[in-house]
Amino acid sequence: MTRFNWLLDGSIVGIYLLATMVAGLMVRKYVGKVEHFLVAGREMDVYLGIASLAATEFGIVTCMYTAQNGYEKGFAGATPGILMALAMLIVGWTGFVIKPLRDSGVMTIPELFEKRFGPRIRWAAGVVIVLGGLLNMGVFLRTGGQFLVLVSGLDVNYLEIMMTALLVGVAFYTILGGMLSVLVTDFLQFVVMSAGLIVVTVLILMNVGWTSMVSAVETHYGVGGFNPFINPTMGWQYILFNALLNTAAVLTWQTIIARVLSAKNTDTGRKVYTRTSFFFVCRFLIPGIWGIAALATLGPVANTLEAMPRYLSTSVPAGLMGLLIAAMLAADMSTDSSYMLTWGSVIYNDIMAPFRKTRWSEKKGLFWNRTIIALIGIFLLFYGLWYPLKGDLWTYLGVTGTIYLASISVLLISCCYWRRANSWGAATAILISAVIPITYLVIEQLPSTAALAKSIGPYYSGIATYFLSALAMVVGSLLKPSPRNELRGEVA
Amino acid sequence: MMGNHWFWLTLTIACVVWYSTITIYVAIKGAADIKHMLARLEATAAKEKGEQRD
Numbered sequence: 001m002t003r004f005n006w007l008l009d010g011s012i013v014g015i016y017l018l019a020t021m022v023a024g025l026m027v028r029k030y031v032g033k034v035e036h037f038l039v040a041g042r043e044m045d046v047y048l049g050i051a052s053l054a055a056t057e058f059g060i061v062t063c064m065y066t067a068q069n070g071y072e073k074g075f076a077g078a079t080p081g082i083l084m085a086l087a088m089l090i091v092g093w094t095g096f097v098i099k100p101l102r103d104s105g106v107m108t109i110p111e112l113f114e115k116r117f118g119p120r121i122r123w124a125a126g127v128v129i130v131l132g133g134l135l136n137m138g139v140f141l142r143t144g145g146q147f148l149v150l151v152s153g154l155d156v157n158y159l160e161i162m163m164t165a166l167l168v169g170v171a172f173y174t175i176l177g178g179m180l181s182v183l184v185t186d187f188l189q190f191v192v193m194s195a196g197l198i199v200v201t202v203l204i205l206m207n208v209g210w211t212s213m214v215s216a217v218e219t220h221y222g223v224g225g226f227n228p229f230i231n232p233t234m235g236w237q238y239i240l241f242n243a244l245l246n247t248a249a250v251l252t253w254q255t256i257i258a259r260v261l262s263a264k265n266t267d268t269g270r271k272v273y274t275r276t277s278f279f280f281v282c283r284f285l286i287p288g289i290w291g292i293a294a295l296a297t298l299g300p301v302a303n304t305l306e307a308m309p310r311y312l313s314t315s316v317p318a319g320l321m322g323l324l325i326a327a328m329l330a331a332d333m334s335t336d337s338s339y340m341l342t343w344g345s346v347i348y349n350d351i352m353a354p355f356r357k358t359r360w361s362e363k364k365g366l367f368w369n370r371t372i373i374a375l376i377g378i379f380l381l382f383y384g385l386w387y388p389l390k391g392d393l394w395t396y397l398g399v400t401g402t403i404y405l406a407s408i409s410v411l412l413i414s415c416c417y418w419r420r421a422n423s424w425g426a427a428t429a430i431l432i433s434a435v436i437p438i439t440y441l442v443i444e445q446l447p448s449t450a451a452l453a454k455s456i457g458p459y460y461s462g463i464a465t466y467f468l469s470a471l472a473m474v475v476g477s478l479l480k481p482s483p484r485n486e487l488r489g490e491v492a
Numbered sequence: 493m494m495g496n497h498w499f500w501l502t503l504t505i506a507c508v509v510w511y512s513t514i515t516i517y518v519a520i521k522g523a524a525d526i527k528h529m530l531a532r533l534e535a536t537a538a539k540e541k542g543e544q545r546d
Contacts, residue, residue, distance in 0.1 A: 195515065197511070202508065
């Protein structure tokens, strides 16, 4: 029985939703150009960037899979967060890739590729980015709806209606205000989300206790619950795959990179990275603690993804429940709005580039950007409703993300630092890194080949994608004759 | 038991303390960032309008 009180908790949630919608709609008057819509006129400063990046990269889906990791793997489940924080810190500190990218003045990564590899690679990279990104985002709605239904105790039949209402609300202010609405609502959402996360975590630590959680992890997973190298479901291949995945995400994930590209200068972008880096440890460890608390309290359950929300529904008192749901709505809305905008920006800026040979008016550009976001919303609604998720959520996100992370990170590093890189290498790298994860997803779904997919596992296929993609770039580039002719322009 | 898992205990405490502090700090400084961002956008728009008239 959930402790959600419709009067008290419902009011907290209602006030939050109202404040967000008002803030999101108020800034729409500042959107006069495509540049305002896509990168907020490049006026974002450090602290707004930190709030926006943190809010975007923590959705309900994040909370669900990181809690699932905590429930299934113990404290060791927070390892991807530590790896991502390290990658973020190093990239921000050194400016590796993000400095030349921001200095180039582009609005999306494929736009930079055109300068080095030509318009076809720009287009192909755009398609791969959108394909990987939308498949990845496709599970957000259902997972978010699952959490909200379980925690608030709503009838499960309302899940689809809730998903639709949430998406329509988010799409409304994103379509009107673009990146400006995203930044302002992200700020509000960061504050609400963080308050909820901190209060609930302190409550859990006080109620369940550190000793009980450590004891539950020891009982169920032994030493492997604390050490990822000896955890039977993790091991070196899990760590290597996550190190590659998280480094590639830090360098190329469109929603993260959008903050660098919206920053008012390169130094601001780098500061956003270094100062947000530790948040990525919290992003895995805090919900991981919630998952471990569910393990300590509920014991083994059939659906590990639902363990944490089921536990919270009975342990968080009325009043705090409203804050928790507002926090999770905030987390989800900030993620959805930013994801719709950034994938939309690639569709407009890169995939539609061949159709914009003559310069479009700002009005026409804004119209198309808004239409694309609306279409993405419709796609998400249908894909989110029918895709049956198999395996754990983090692995699905990792595999679909790898479709573009592997090739785009290889292309971006080569574009910035390897003079011999050319369009042949880029095309081969894109092809290899799309084929391996898509093949893996297909054979995982087919009953006749599911056992084969299981024996290979997502980590080996993921690692192979990154290394083969890099190899493809090198071999393809070296095979192309007269590489000097290909060097159209140098990246700053 | 706590002594055996000091790494995770330290990291958990660090997360709660750091996250609480950064939330308050970013809430204050981020609000100022929004104010300045909107002011700059407004000023740029006014300047562009003025140039168009000229």
